[in-house]
Amino acid sequence: MDKQQLHDCHNRIKPFIHNTPVLTSRLIDKISGAHLFFKCENFQRMGAFKMRGAANAIMQLTDKEKQNGVVTHSSGNFAQALSLSAQSLGVKAYIVMPSSAPNVKKEAVKGYGGMLIECEPNLKAREFASQQIVQKHGATFIHPSNDDQVILGQGTACKELLEAHPELDHVVTPVGGGGLIAGTALSALYYGKNCTTIGGEPMEVDDAFRSLKSGKIESNTTTNTIADGLKTQLGDRNFPIIQEHVEEIIRVEEEEIVSAMQIIWGRLKIVCEPSSAVALAAVLKAKEKFAGKKVGIIISGGNVDLGNLPF
């Protein structure tokens, strides 16, 4: 994917997304020893960067495809993002979600106009249900992270960040399914001045770290992390980009994630998801690497259960 594609993607989705604010904090700079620029995608529409990739993926469909709608399986932010993007674009969105998913997530999808299809809580059932909708309605399946158009869309957050702060030395993102970090790496490459992309990943689900080591896509046998957006594994579309353009993945412990989350909430005064805090946790873990550097941090989202906080 080249610079022109990223440029076109950004122009295409601009009417449907916010150019989210960048926050700084003297106190967090003091704590980290670096100059940090927080790109606040928690303020994005529906509360997460996923809105960008979802909007772009739908907009790249043909008129015929748009008429038949889109389908995905997700119980996270992408379900809401695809629903809201589809609604904004006058397209039908079918969302396959395990029946065990929290009610609040089901309601959010419905609130954004998504058609909810419940299935048994396992991967096979989700894929089967999605496939049925593709066959029955001719809907286009859109993967939450392993899709070129989604990757491009997610990259526009870093593009905006670099347009506002062109001198960043590094950009750090959390790593889940790989769409955000792959898109970010492309933006850093095309719009940064020697700006490198670094990932933060929970030690408990360090599949991306291990994938970079082994050279093939690894998975997680357990997923005991508070960062519930980061349990997924990389895909064949984003992995090669990550291999080529991501400098390093820094792994962090659960208590480091909670501590970073407390710093963001307490000092930056914003509500972010545990997954978002993984990027700051990585910067605080590798202080010597980032000392004195200008570092962009993507705050990926703010959809969190306020009744179930880790502090």
Add this chain to the structure above:
Amino acid sequence: MDKQQLHDCHNRIKPFIHNTPVLTSRLIDKISGAHLFFKCENFQRMGAFKMRGAANAIMQLTDKEKQNGVVTHSSGNFAQALSLSAQSLGVKAYIVMPSSAPNVKKEAVKGYGGMLIECEPNLKAREFASQQIVQKHGATFIHPSNDDQVILGQGTACKELLEAHPELDHVVTPVGGGGLIAGTALSALYYGKNCTTIGGEPMEVDDAFRSLKSGKIESNTTTNTIADGLKTQLGDRNFPIIQEHVEEIIRVEEEEIVSAMQIIWGRLKIVCEPSSAVALAAVLKAKEKFAGKKVGIIISGGNVDLGNLPF
């Protein structure tokens, strides 16, 4: 206090404060039936609007007075605001605080370079300790809310809000000691187009509501509210301004405050104090009054104990 004074005050303090962002939310607009513009003073330096008044009050001192320092008694945001303003301006700040105040508040004052003086937890002891510092060091006492320069400073938040959104019909603020709402009323008068100022006040500490009824400053016999910044009473400097220029004070129940706080955290994705939520609670309580109107809401601060949330 005239428009020129407010204008000069703003120019004076600009280097020491942030012009804080204004956030909007389609979802909260839907819930309220109005168009809401949240002026986010939780993003202000040290986390609250109090920074504005504190900076202005110190800057209006003579050089001789500045040399002798400033003193206040407060266990809230004004203690931190005076400490940080004084530090930024190279002035000594003495902060009298009851020994019973939470350690985190004492540490915050020290972190901003304030000289902490602990006293017995009653008003007499606080006033005595402050008076001693005035006598011993020649320091100038600065009241957290009942001081013309503080009132002008607090008014600059609404001035910035109206400069960004000149067409507001109403501005709503929480009412505590009266500095914020008095300053806001002056800004609405000088910079608004028929923009009226409205207060939100907890039913549990409705001294300002009763003061407007009776025509004299009333106090609270009990202070059982989660909005801990609003327990104080009006003063002789701000009360006349409030009498003349505040349209109405709307009282809200404790559960309405918590509910508004949840909406702000969950939908706006920002961390605010319970006191801040009182303004939105007032708008939601008087929906018919605000229906279809453009309403500014001052989010007064974001200093909250994350380990002790009401949800």
